[in-house]
Amino acid sequence: FTDLDIADIRAQFPILKREVKGKPLVYFDNAATSQKPQMVIDALVDYYSNYNANIHRGIHTLAEEATAAFEATRDIVQKHINAADRSQVLFTKGTTEGINLVAQTWGRANLKAGDEVIISGMEHHSNIVPWQIVCGEKGAILKVIPVTDKGELDMEVFYGLLSERTKFVSIVHVSNALGTVNPVKDIITAAHNVGALVLVDGAQSTVHLDIDVQDLDCDFFAFSGHKMYGPTGVGALYGKADWLNEMPVYQGGGEMIKTVSFAETVYNEIPYKYEAGTPNIADVIVLKSAFEFIEQLGKSKIRAHEDELLVYGENLLLDIDGLKIIGQAASKVSLTSFVIDGIHPQDVGILLDNKGIAVRTGHHCAQPLMDRCEIPGTIRASYAVYNTKEEIDVFVDALKKAVRILR
Ligand code: PMP
Numbered sequence: 001f002t003d004l005d006i007a008d009i010r011a012q013f014p015i016l017k018r019e020v021k022g023k024p025l026v027y028f029d030n031a032a033t034s035q036k037p038q039m040v041i042d043a044l045v046d047y048y049s050n051y052n053a054n055i056h057r058g059i060h061t062l063a064e065e066a067t068a069a070f071e072a073t074r075d076i077v078q079k080h081i082n083a084a085d086r087s088q089v090l091f092t093k094g095t096t097e098g099i100n101l102v103a104q105t106w107g108r109a110n111l112k113a114g115d116e117v118i119i120s121g122m123e124h125h126s127n128i129v130p131w132q133i134v135c136g137e138k139g140a141i142l143k144v145i146p147v148t149d150k151g152e153l154d155m156e157v158f159y160g161l162l163s164e165r166t167k168f169v170s171i172v173h174v175s176n177a178l179g180t181v182n183p184v185k186d187i188i189t190a191a192h193n194v195g196a197l198v199l200v201d202g203a204q205s206t207v208h209l210d211i212d213v214q215d216l217d218c219d220f221f222a223f224s225g226h227k228m229y230g231p232t233g234v235g236a237l238y239g240k241a242d243w244l245n246e247m248p249v250y251q252g253g254g255e256m257i258k259t260v261s262f263a264e265t266v267y268n269e270i271p272y273k274y275e276a277g278t279p280n281i282a283d284v285i286v287l288k289s290a291f292e293f294i295e296q297l298g299k300s301k302i303r304a305h306e307d308e309l310l311v312y313g314e315n316l317l318l319d320i321d322g323l324k325i326i327g328q329a330a331s332k333v334s335l336t337s338f339v340i341d342g343i344h345p346q347d348v349g350i351l352l353d354n355k356g357i358a359v360r361t362g363h364h365c366a367q368p369l370m371d372r373c374e375i376p377g378t379i380r381a382s383y384a385v386y387n388t389k390e391e392i393d394v395f396v397d398a399l400k401k402a403v404r405i406l407r
Helices: 004-009 037-052 061-081 095-110 131-140 155-161 183-193 240-248 281-297 299-316 345-353 367-373 389-406
Strands: 087-094 116-121 141-145 166-172 197-201 220-224 235-239 257-260 265-267 324-325 335-340 360-362 378-382
Touching: 037 061, 061 087, 061 235, 061 281, 087 095, 087 360, 087 389, 095 131, 095 166, 095 197, 095 235, 116 131, 116 155, 131 141, 141 155, 155 360, 166 183, 183 197, 235 240, 257 367, 281 299, 299 324, 299 335, 299 389, 345 360, 345 378
Parallel strands: 116 141, 116 166, 166 197, 197 220
Antiparallel strands: 087 235, 220 235, 257 265, 324 335, 335 378, 360 378
16 A cells, blocks of 8 residues: 555656557666656756855866765765665766776686686676676686576575585676565675675665665665656675775776875875765766655655555456566566567567557566577566556557557
8 A cells, every 4th residue: 555646746757648559658667767757857957057166176166066066976875775874885877887896806806716606697787797707817717597487596505506616606786687585685795605705786776675685685786766756877786895895996096196106196085085086076966866766755655655566567468368477576566577478579569659658578687587488588677756557557558559450
């Protein structure tokens, strides 16, 4: 049950007023990127209209205002994910950069030949490739936790993979292709027992679940702003202070230094040590409004609404002859991935677009998972707080018509 006023929430998203192919837009591609509320759009316009300036170095008024707003986002991220200190929040361009940062700094400094890194069979390419790169360089071995037929991690196999050779575990919190919520706390505890560090890929979880990095006890946590009603091009990486202090720097340049001479450079303290160059000031500032939007509504209410949509949608979808839902984990959020016998996902996507309905079709940047399921890809409908049961009715109706045409 939720008392959110969805009509009022929808009114805050200007894009939901538009039509696509002469039909009202039904936007079910939220796992790729969510739409932005007016308060987020206004914050961007306000920054460029009123206090655009470079940060940290200037002593003039605009620079001070921009710096204060930029650092205020660090504070809201710290509070929202319950980091112990604001210096543990590093701004990145998104989840991908956060994972690459850890692989390129911690990984290059610590991995040796024969060491093992564990990921899972449901990782997004951004949590596979950075580890392949560093493992390849260091002669370390990448191990993979298999995915069960229900779309869950095979935890027994995971426990069996752990040994004193395991140095790092990098795991997705919520799968973008299946919606599965993984038992990250159990994974972290077990990994710590063998002395391994853990990174949690929070790209899909941060918008739906309460995140408490201290309770999780993860070593790193990465997420992207654009999947949580915020702007593209910005995200954050949380890290435990000991690791962030100890790790080598990521990129060199301005801002990440204390002093530079040709003989020697002294690096800045965390978080600035990892923030070389002029950052994405505008979008970092705007990210604060996205957190405020979510906090105003309350994550548990957002989740309750999305759960209702998920159950409602899956019941209707299962009525369609030959439709199979890929991923039926006991704990799942906000998206349904499915295939239909004899019909290519892409063809369905095109026919739905003709009706103004945006879904994702394809491998969802999780090709190894698609191989595991022996399918080329799925059709994915992913929901946000502004979606409605009426939109699901429109979607299922259009889907039934598409199936009739394609069969
Ligand atoms: N991990 C997961 C689970 C994702 O869904 C995504 C985005 N699709 C990413 C990582 C990468 O995020 P970004 O492209 O914002 O860096």
